[in-house]
Amino acid sequence: MEILSSIENGILTLEFNRPERKNAITAAMYQAMADALTAAESDTAVRAILLTGKSDIFTAGNDLEDFMKNAPTSGAIEDRSVYQFMMALSGSTKPVVAAVAGNAVGIGTTLLMHCDLVYAADNAKFSMPFVQLGLCPEFGSSLLLTQIAGYPRAAEKLMLGEAFGAQEALEMGLISKVLPVAELRAFAEGQAAKLVALPASSIRVTKELMKAARKAPVTDAIAAENTHFGKMLSAPEAKEAFMAFFQKRKPDFTQFA
């Protein structure tokens, strides 16, 4: 099972479990998480959700082989499992806690902006190398990171694809707290347990109120990003970037105007 899923003491835990590929996410993994989140919406036994990975890797982001083999021919990505997953996550009415250790690449960082409480280990490293892959930001990150970090810092992360550590993520407001890696999982589980014990209706309304102002702009940003992202996935720049990654060489973008 490349996504470990369990419901215990009111917490739905989803854990990336593909360490030999650095937890890179395939279509099947997105689908498994989308299905679990969708089922959780109407399951009163689930009162909090915990998203996590391993102690040395959260996720290397979208599986690049999947990107190469399954680029959408029509350019539309709304029917893909990544879309189902991100819509289920961003639309979840239940509180979502994330616990991040090691690398959180691409969508691994983007998805955190749709969670409620985000805890990172001191070994966490965040990056959004969309431009470096010939792509563009996705699932609201162009808007949300700019709001969280301010434009100039967001530009470093989204244009230059600069990676950053847990302390910087904390300073910029992307995460809630930094913990020693050995304490991360238990701490995040403890926070989720606190949410479970609180009145579910109060949590639901509080989350809805906190997210109300950004709801329409995020929906618009996702639609605009998807229009570009779907086309860029099958463009030559992205093909060169994906091939370069697997051939363990630097991509050569100078051949493209």
Ligand SMILES: C/C=C/C(=O)SCCNC(=O)CCNC(=O)[C@H](O)C(C)(C)COP(=O)(O)OP(=O)(O)OC[C@H]1O[C@@H](n2cnc3c(N)ncnc32)[C@H](O)[C@@H]1OP(=O)(O)O
């Ligand atoms: C809509 C969503 C958009 C996105 O998410 S865009 C972001 C896509 N992700 C990436 O560009 C990240 C690519 N991966 C990396 O940069 C590195 O990995 C890491 C920094 C995460 C870790 O580096 P290290 O510890 O040196 O591991 P390693 O040797 O590069 O990887 C171990 C094995 O895992 C495979 N792998 C890593 N990431 C991916 C991936 N994203 N898709 C498919 N395979 C991946 C490698 O190829 C390799 O395999 P082998 O052992 O056969 O050489």
